[in-house]
Amino acid sequence: MSAAEGPLVVGVDSSTQSTKVLVVDAATGQVVASGQAPHTVSSGVGRESDPRQWWDALCTALRQCGDAAHEAAAVSVAGQQHGLVTLDGHGEPVRPALLWNDVRSAPQARRLVEELGGPKTWAERTGSVPGASFTVTKWAWLAEHEPEAARSTAAVRLPHDYLTGLLTGLGTTDRGDASGTGWWASATEAYDEEILARVGLDPALLPRVVRPGEVAGTVRDSHELPFSKGTLVAPGTGDNAAAALGLGLRPGTPVLSLGTSGTVYAVARQRPADPSGTVAGFADARGDWLPLACTLNCTLAVDRVAALLGLDREAVEPGTGVTLLPYLDGERTPNLPGASGLLHGLRHDTTAGQLLQAAYDGAVHSLLRALDLVLDQDADRTAPLLLIGGGARGTAWQQTVRRLSGRPVQVPRAGELVALGAAAQAAGVLTGEDPAAVARRWRTADGPVLEAVERDEETLNRISGVLSDAAPLLERGTGSH
Numbered sequence: 001m002s003a004a005e006g007p008l009v010v011g012v013d014s015s016t017q018s019t020k021v022l023v024v025d026a027a028t029g030q031v032v033a034s035g036q037a038p039h040t041v042s043s044g045v046g047r048e049s050d051p052r053q054w055w056d057a058l059c060t061a062l063r064q065c066g067d068a069a070h071e072a073a074a075v076s077v078a079g080q081q082h083g084l085v086t087l088d089g090h091g092e093p094v095r096p097a098l099l100w101n102d103v104r105s106a107p108q109a110r111r112l113v114e115e116l117g118g119p120k121t122w123a124e125r126t127g128s129v130p131g132a133s134f135t136v137t138k139w140a141w142l143a144e145h146e147p148e149a150a151r152s153t154a155a156v157r158l159p160h161d162y163l164t165g166l167l168t169g170l171g172t173t174d175r176g177d178a179s180g181t182g183w184w185a186s187a188t189e190a191y192d193e194e195i196l197a198r199v200g201l202d203p204a205l206l207p208r209v210v211r212p213g214e215v216a217g218t219v220r221d222s223h224e225l226p227f228s229k230g231t232l233v234a235p236g237t238g239d240n241a242a243a244a245l246g247l248g249l250r251p252g253t254p255v256l257s258l259g260t261s262g263t264v265y266a267v268a269r270q271r272p273a274d275p276s277g278t279v280a281g282f283a284d285a286r287g288d289w290l291p292l293a294c295t296l297n298c299t300l301a302v303d304r305v306a307a308l309l310g311l312d313r314e315a316v317e318p319g320t321g322v323t324l325l326p327y328l329d330g331e332r333t334p335n336l337p338g339a340s341g342l343l344h345g346l347r348h349d350t351t352a353g354q355l356l357q358a359a360y361d362g363a364v365h366s367l368l369r370a371l372d373l374v375l376d377q378d379a380d381r382t383a384p385l386l387l388i389g390g391g392a393r394g395t396a397w398q399q400t401v402r403r404l405s406g407r408p409v410q411v412p413r414a415g416e417l418v419a420l421g422a423a424a425q426a427a428g429v430l431t432g433e434d435p436a437a438v439a440r441r442w443r444t445a446d447g448p449v450l451e452a453v454e455r456d457e458e459t460l461n462r463i464s465g466v467l468s469d470a471a472p473l474l475e476r477g478t479g480s481h
């Protein structure tokens with residue numbers, strides 16, 4: 001038996017690039033074991049992953065945790081948002097999942113927005129104006145391009161629902177992740193049958209939305225898994241909503257997450273509805289809201305630029321007027337799904353290190369411009385920005401965010417906030433506590449604060465200028481997406 005003070009809980013982060021598992025002492029928040037296994041994502045025209053790979057990665061990561069997982073009393077799965085998982089009558093994937101960063105459904109998104117009455121109608125009904133990331137547009141793409149696959153689909157799941165379903169044998173989801181589908185009405189907190197009918201999706205194919213704090217099920221008998229029979233399974237949620245739980249986030253505190261996606265968000269008491277579409281009006285996993293903006297190009301795009309330049313990711317040099325919009329995957333914020341990367345201002349004396357800094361600046365610019373729209377009027381605009389995700393470990397990322405935000409930046413010492421949030425949710429179903437309160441008790445947000453420096457308005461304005469001058473080029477795209 002472990003020397004833990006309380007029951008053990010397991011938190012899972014099944015994100016784009018890998019699955020991470022933490023076994024946590026529910027009393028203290030101490031991580032007693034951890035595991036990690038990678039995923040592969042297709043390259044080329046789309047972004048797809050085989051859901052079975054997520055399950056294999058989960059089993060591998062759990063095995064790395066040894067006996068600790070076996071002792072756990074509860075488990076919860078957080079996952080990358082929006083992905084379309086289509087299952088046949090035996091629960092097997094009909095085809096690989098279409099991921100959040102697959103932009104092929106941009107034409108379907110444009111059409112759906114128009115057909116339902118425009119951006120304002122969508123924002124009022126679902127909280128968001130769906131772009132190519134949203135599940136509803138992916139289903140519309142599938143129905144149009146692969147009607148046979150759509151016809152063979154007996155169940156539609158999000159990534160976290162798929163894994164939770166394999167644990168429990170039941171079809172469940174939660175409000176946080178459901179709010180990223182485009183077919184969940186945030187105004188009524190229920191599936192929107194008119195939207196579902198419009199894309200020809202039978203509501204019976206969708207999972208039940210489990211209430212915050214409700215148990216989703218228990219781990220079914222399986223020799224694949226190191227859990228004991230009867231281990232409780234919490235509702236789980238999308239990865240950003242899980243990180244909000246993992247930070248014990250209170251309304252108005254801004255978070256900037258640097259991972260495969262870049263995200264900015266804050267917990268809000270008011271239901272968001274931004275008709276410009278920049279801010280997605282997600283629900284959080286507790287009963288509040290999580291206005292959020294997301295970019296497709298963050299750590300992977302900047303790492304790709306560093307690799308092209310043959311530089312280490314930290315080998316930046318202060319910029320002198322060169323602008324790089326790192327939209328290698330097309331972009332979601334700003335909404336330019338067909339765009340590619342764009343370089344402006346190159347001179348004979350521009351160094352490789354300055355080009356790399358320009359890539360960081362371009363990635364952070366999109367997130368900070370969106371942050372002003374994410375925060376409501378009451379938010380304290382001088383409070384530290386919480387910086388999380390894999391990129392938060394990097395000095396160049398930290399200093400870029402600090403310089404372009406002009407705000408203090410707090411870097412939580414706890415590395416895996418999504419998995420910790422899932423663990424806090426698992427602890428919550430055991431004890432009846434609010435998961436955010438559990439995370440605050442665990443002091444997960446503690447970490448050094450980098451003091452504010454003067455905001456680099458010149459760089460922000462230069463990037464905004466290039467972005468608006470290059471709009472026709474960026475909107476036209478390269479034709480390769």
Ligand SMILES: Nc1ncnc2c1ncn2[C@@H]1O[C@H](COP(=O)(O)OP(=O)(O)O)[C@@H](O)[C@H]1O
Nearest residue numbers: 015016017259260261299300389390391393394
């Ligand atoms: N020490 C570091 N410095 C800068 N970036 C890092 C560091 N460690 C990891 N990363 C970045 O973090 C990214 C992964 O972040 P993570 O939040 O785990 O991704 P995701 O959850 O989206 O799969 C990698 O693409 C890598 O660029």
Ligand SMILES: O=C(CO)[C@@H](O)[C@H](O)COP(=O)(O)O
Nearest residue numbers: 015016080081100259260261
């Ligand atoms: O699409 C969004 C948010 O709307 C992304 O944030 C995904 O949820 C993927 O997350 P990571 O794998 O980058 O953590």
